Amino acid sequence: MPMPAAQQFRYTLVAGATAVVIGVGFTVVGFNRQGSPPAARTAADVPVVVAEPTGDPGTGTDLLDETILPSSAAPSPSPSPTSAAPVAKAPSKAAEPKVTPTKRRTTPPARKAKPKSAPATSGSVLDQVLDHINAARGDEGLAPLSLDxxxxxxxxxxxxRMIDGCGLSHxxxxxxxxxxRFSAQGVKWRSAGENIGFGFAxxxxxxxxxxxxxxxxxMLAEVPPEDGxxxxxxxxxxxxxxxxxxxxPSGKVWLTQDFVG
Known part of the structure; x- marks a missing residue:
């Protein structure tokens, strides 16, 4: 249901022991459980969709995020060949006095840090998170997603990358x-989207x-228009x-969900 602009920025939805505070593109969730810090926080930023997933009217296209990244809407075509401008020859220079270079100590260039390998996630954790998502899709009459x-x-x-200091960013x-990023891993796609967030556990x-x-x-509790x-x-x-x-180790849990069609 549409809300006045003043209320649209922040509202609260309480379901059982979980309090959800959602702003424009920002989510804070408190998990109240025994033995855990009170009011643990989670956050989710604005989701991203590239291109438009195909779907029947009223089922697929209307569920698309409005955020579009045209630069990655499809695999980029091969760049067009460019012609370099001819280089003009410089006129002969007059004789210049010789300069004797002085030796100086140089510091060898620092080696670039190798990128870290992808962090592993327990198969049991992934299976349970996937089951939770597919249960929600089943409730809407949608086919389950397969884990790629x-x-x-x-x-x-x-x-x-987000853990290494980038923070919550697409x-x-x-x-x-x-x-x-998807193509670099050999993923074939026509449409693509991403959700990211973090919490504590x-x-x-x-x-x-x-x-x-x-x-x-x-994320599933979001309401239009902030429901990407x-x-x-x-x-x-x-x-x-x-x-x-x-x-x-601090207890911060990072979540990335990537989607393709």
Whole structure:
């Protein structure tokens, strides 16, 4: 139901023991459970969709996120050949006095740090998070998403960049757009989307799953017009998903969901 602009920025939805506070493109979820810090927070930013998943009217296209990245809408065509301008010869220079160079110590260039490998996620965690998403899709009469190994690697590599200091972002410094990232892992796609977020959890797999599924629930609880994450999760145009759920030693749990059709 449409809300006045003043209320649209922030509202609260309470469901059981979980409080969800959603702003424009920002989500905070508190998980109230015994033995855990009170009011643990999660966040989800504005989702991204590249190109338009195909779908029947009223089922797929209307569930698309409105955020479009035209630069990655499809694999880029081969660049057109360019002609270099002819180089003019410089006139002969007059004789110049010789200069004796002085030797100086130079510091060898610092070696570039090798990028870290993709962080691993327990298969049990991924299976439970995938089941949670597909259960929500089933409730809407949608086909389940299949877990794509190559797409999950792309999600894991992006998760690692966010952990390494990029923060919550769909494109970190030195990183391509989502379509380029997917193609780099050999993923074939016609349409692509991404949801990202973070929360906090204990070290047990059950706690990590609870944090990841809590993020999914907050995304599914979005209402128009700020419902881009929900549209990605419930799009008929997406058929495969890549998942990465990584917990830092601090307890911060990072979630990346990548979608392709």
């Amino acid at each position: 190994t190559a797409l999950s690697k792309a999600a894991a590599l992006h998760n690692q 494109q970190c410094s030195g990183e391509g757009g989502i379509g380029d 204990g070290a047990a797999d059950s706690e990590i799953v609870k944090a990841a599924n809590g993020l999914c629930d907050s 994450h929900r549209k990605n999760l419930l799009s008929k145009g997406f058929e495969r998903i890549g998942l990465s759920v990584v917990r830092e």
